[in-house]
Amino acid sequence: MSERLLTDFELMLLLAVLRVGEDAYGVTIARELEETGGRTTTLAAIYLALERMREGGLVRSRLGEKTPRRGGRAKKMWSVTGAGLRAIKRTRNAFVALWKGIPELKGARA
């Protein structure tokens, strides 16, 4: 999995996890996606994609705090692995390579 390019949703998720930093869990990732990325999605879709990427070694998770408002359920904190960072760069490079030399997109920045 780590050698393939990321889908747009996976790329946005990894970038959101990186942007949120140490407090990256479902809720904060969803907010970052919505507020910065302009993409509204469901928490289940985020979990599904993150779990798939965890199996591929692109992210790792650890258990966080439990709070009453969460019904005593622990947060699952996410962080991007070295393989995840490489996948982001590889995907970006592919996009940039495709972007270059298109007259209709001249002046637009990748």
Add this chain to the structure above:
Amino acid sequence: MRNGETPSRKLPFVATVLLMRFGPQDDSLLGDIAEEYQAGRSGTWYWRQTLTAVALTAAGDLKAHPLRALSSVLIGWGSLLSCFALGDVTANSIAGLIWGWSRQAAYATGWWWPFQVTAAFISYAGFALSAAIVARSSRRSPAMVLVYAASVIAVLLGFAIWMETTAGRPVPMPHTLFFALSVALPYHWRSGVLLAPALIVAVGMLATPPREHHVPKAL
């Protein structure tokens, strides 16, 4: 409300039960949904999260265990039709006991409603029983009840459409099948197309044991 405060709103009950029974076995996701709801999200938002989580779980189970899904559907329909094998005798007896109804007389008088009422009761009891059997037999994949419910929707809807296209012509069918399909007939206002799957989901929820708390791997 700040993080860590006592929850002030009650979570939507039915949606929460659906999520806990048929959703992903991930407590953190349930916690995230609860946290956002406590932070002021609407009931509609909660339902949308729930239905998406349940649908994604069912789709994932279906993809990962197609044979398990097929066996759930077969177990469901097998138990349903087994229930109905004696449906005619049971319906005749109950209608006879309560209303003094007899099939012979009904052919002459057209007095069928006692049989129709009894048959409807037997039909829904059969759907409920089959849902309980499917739920009990697929404990490792609770969402299989939803796959069975989807198969019931497909069959009843297909039957209702077929009835519409053959309107006015008698439809011959074995009486065992009659109890499974009659709830989609016009005299039931085709209500069974929705009611039967809803009953299957409701009974499936009750018959599915509560999830064990899943502790995700901390990597």
